[in-house]
Structure formats: structure tokens, C-alpha cells
Amino acid sequence: MIYRLFALIKFWLSSSNQHGVHSPFVYRFITKCLYSAPHYKTSKSHNILLKTIAYFEIGQVQLVPTNIAVEKEITKHLNEVSFTKSSRELIFIDGLDKETIDEYIVNNIGIANDTVIFVNGLYQTKDTFKLWESIKELKQVKVTMDLFYCGLVFLRREQVEQHFKIRI
Template sequence: MKVLLKSTAYFNAERIRFLGDDGLCKALVLENFPNIEMVSEAADIVFLPKNAPYDSIKDFFSHENAKHNDTMLFYDAPHSSPKNEAIWQTLKAHQKVTVTIDMFYCGAVFFRREQAKEHFKIRI
């Protein structure tokens, strides 16, 4: 959660989307960023909780207005289960994804068209 909150501040996010039901996370974000807008379309940050169904990823990528060039998708616990690992690998391989940052406990996914495809692993 600390990484999500720091990323929200660093990227000056104004709009956030949650791809799943994570009431505690929503409450923490609103507590720290009371002016942030919760949306269901193009957002600056998209939060994917570890218990999100696989269909939420397919749905996210099927809508062109779900993201913009500077959107960051934040994935909670990509290595916590075989299902989450499969979702993480699918995210990394997607043609619209240009950069992924694997921080083990969480992952960041970017869609910047002007950037070459790269994958990073860092320890936090």
C-alpha cells in the first residue's frame, strides 16, 4: 500500500480506478488524497488487487478508453499464487504494455507508446 500511495503522489494522479473490490485500499487512498476522483474509465492509476478475477484484465484491455499513455496499472501481489503469477505474465506479454517493474510484492505496468518494451525487477 505504501508503494501505491507514494506512486499516487509522485505521478500527481487525479483519477484512480479499482479493478476489483478492495474497500480498505480505497479508504486509504481517499484518506491520503481526498481530492482524487474514483472513475470507471481512463485513469491515471489503475489498481488491480491480488484477488481480482482474470476477466477484469481482459475487460480492461478490451476498452480503448480504459487507459491513456501515462496510465500506471498497479498490481498487488503478482507472485502470491499461481493464478496471480499467470496474470502478471499475461500483463508483461501484452502488446500494449511497454514497461513493467516487478517489485515482488507489487508490480507497475506502463503503456507509454514512445518507450521501448522493457521489464525491470527491483528490490524494495
């Protein structure tokens, strides 16, 4: 608990809002998705997840591990979304560990340039934050957004490598 409090303070001191972003892709995502309505009545990370799915018009989501509560939350607000064992659109990772990173990011042959990887609970422990930092160092990862409650990973090969800490 103390770790998360200090991590939150450090995050707030080092993060920015849309004005600190110089990437058009990220700026549009922040202003047209994260900071805009609707605001779903759910947890911060699930609110971000729902907005991300709606913004990118994602039709298929892969939940790692399978999570009935998250699946129900998504279908409650966005009923056109289906759930698969391997999605090229959005991978939701809840519970970060080295094996999950290797299986679903590093060695995932089904992953595409436009795949969004949503990582829940970046600051749960020091170890999960270290794993988040290791994701940022992967050669195929071009853009990351640390939103404290969760993180977003984009592989966009056409984009320069950039890592953001965004206050929401």
C-alpha cells in the first residue's frame, strides 16, 4: 500500500497531460478518447478499457487470463464486442508476469501493427512495474502510455519510439 502511494506521487510529478504530447496519434487518442465523454460508471482502468475499445472500434478482445467479470463489464456497455482466444485487435492483460509477456507480446505471431495491448495494474507491486519497464524496452514496442491505473502498448511500426506518462 505504501509503495502504491509513493508510486502515485512520483507518477503525478513526472506525468503530463495532452499539452506535453508531441505525437499526433497519441494527442488525438488522449483528447478524443481518454478526456472525452462518455465516462462509464466503473473503475478507472475499466473506464479506459471501454473508451479504448469504442475509440478504435475494436470488435474482438482477448482476455488474459479469461475474466468473466471484465467480459460482462465490456458487453454491458459495448455489446458488439466478441471475445476470442487470439485477437489481432486488443489483448487485455490482467496480471503481469514474464511468461505472459513472452507468450502474448514477444512470441505472439498473431500480433499485428494495429494491435492494442492493454496492461492492467502497472503499479500493483514493484515487480509488476519492473515488468512494465521491460515491455517498453522490447524492440517491437513503439508507443507506450502509462496511465498509472493501466498501460497501453502500441506496436505501430510507422511511428518513432515514444513512451508517455499521462494524467487522466
